[in-house]
Amino acid sequence: MIDHHxxxxxxxxxxxxxxxxxxxxxIFADExxxxxxxxxxxxxMRANIQDWRVAYLDNVIIGxxxxxxFTPQLCEIRSLAVAESYRQNGLGKKLVQAxxxxxxxxxxxxxxxxxRAPYLFEQFGFERDDIRNFHQKVQQDCQxxxxxxxxxxxxxxxxxxxxxx
Numbered sequence: 001m002i003d004h005h006x007x008x009x010x011x012x013x014x015x016x017x018x019x020x021x022x023x024x025x026x027i028f029a030d031e032x033x034x035x036x037x038x039x040x041x042x043x044x045m046r047a048n049i050q051d052w053r054v055a056y057l058d059n060v061i062i063g064x065x066x067x068x069x070f071t072p073q074l075c076e077i078r079s080l081a082v083a084e085s086y087r088q089n090g091l092g093k094k095l096v097q098a099x100x101x102x103x104x105x106x107x108x109x110x111x112x113x114x115x116r117a118p119y120l121f122e123q124f125g126f127e128r129d130d131i132r133n134f135h136q137k138v139q140q141d142c143q144x145x146x147x148x149x150x151x152x153x154x155x156x157x158x159x160x161x162x163x164x165x
Contacts, residue, residue, distance in 0.1 A: 011062060011091070013098045016052035021045050023061040024054065028081035036116070040066075040079055053098040055082075055091055062086045065095040067102050073109040077121075092120055100124060104160050111160060114153040126156035 016024065021042055031037040045052065048066070055063035063082040069075040077099040082091050103111045113121055118128065 011055050011057040013053055013055045013094060016049050016054045016064065018046060018049055020052075020054055020061055021049070024052065024064045027061060027064055027083050028079065030084070031081055037079065037081065051102070052079075053095060053102065055095060057086075063091050063095050065099045067099050067106075069106070069108070070112075072107065074112060075103050075106070075108045075110075076112045076114070077103075078113065080115075092117075093123070096120065096124060100158065100160075108160055111158040113156050113158075115156065116153055118154040118156055121156045121158070124158060126158045129155045129157040 024045065025040070025042065028037050028040075032039045048068070051068065052064060052066045054061045061083075063086065064079060065077060065081075066079040067075050067077060077096060080092060080095055080099075082095070100111060111126075112129075113126065115121060118126075
């Protein structure tokens with residue numbers, strides 16, 4: 001559904017703030033309930049709020065994304081969500097770009113994502129990979145995931161720069 005909000009192109013992306021957490025949680029509540037996203041705790045969000053980016057329009061949050069570092073060189077883009085009435089407008093791409101920019105600013109070498117929408121990330125140069133190649137991710141997140149034995153997400157990796165040996 002495309003929202004023809006007259007001001008849609010006036011949205012902005014910024015670092016999330018603690019006061020944004022309820023709106024962020026609301027954006028992906030339906031996705032969590034439908035089993036398409038894993039829940040995020042308010043406590044973990046508070047502790048890592050600097051790693052979240054939000055898109056907002058008229059002081060209302062309409063999208064979000066987060067970056068999680070497993071090592072100084074490897075991070076993951078996750079919790080990408082856009083409010084339903086603002087989907088299909090390219091906002092997801094802008095949020096992915098904001099996360100890639102943040103990873104680059106922080107010196108990441110590789111950016112991982114697990115997704116059911118690989119085509120979105122492949123547009124940025126992400127390439128398909130095997131999640132088993134990322135033991136930090138598997139140990140930290142996958143072991144606790146209720147979808148561990150029936151995961152339908154595709155692992156993709158973006159090499160921001162070649163690692164120095």
